[in-house]
Amino acid sequence: HNYLLQLMGNMDKTSLAFDMPNNVTINDTESRTISIRTCGYEKSWFTVVLACIADGNKLSPMIIFKLKNVSRLRFPPGVIVRANEKG
Template sequence: MAQKLPADFEEKLASFRTFVQTKIREIGLRDSDIINMDEVPLTFDIPMNRTIDAKRKDTITIRTTGHEKSSFTVVLACSADGGKLLPMIIFKRKTMPKEKFRGD
């Protein structure tokens, strides 16, 4: 269940929109300058939690890459004019990799 909105939320929302629109005009921002972004955590390997094998078998082997706990973050962003920015990938490592990555 979501929280209940305050009784005067429409008034507060209208006031906030007016404030933001005034600031955008004062600064001279274009829609392409206004960016919304979000981070999405992902894992390299997601082992299945169900298996199929013969009945009454004591042990079932599940093959994985060994990276079930390794993760990375993808940053996605778009601008107010509808433009999409290139995704950014953040790897969590203690040491820097020796390989060079493309920089475009």
């Protein structure tokens, strides 16, 4: 086959959490309770989509949030940001 490189691409997505508290702690053995600090969003996830073309070009990254809108949030230039209520 004689496909043009600029017509072939690859895309992948991954889900990430805003806060991922560790399940391992270091504390005195006599302690009865251990406090773990989180930002309160450990159950809030977002999806990152990355893609590239076979000729070496990278497409703009996309972030998809499970929200109604993301108009108040700031992101670096060139990043595509979308909201989807259903995730």
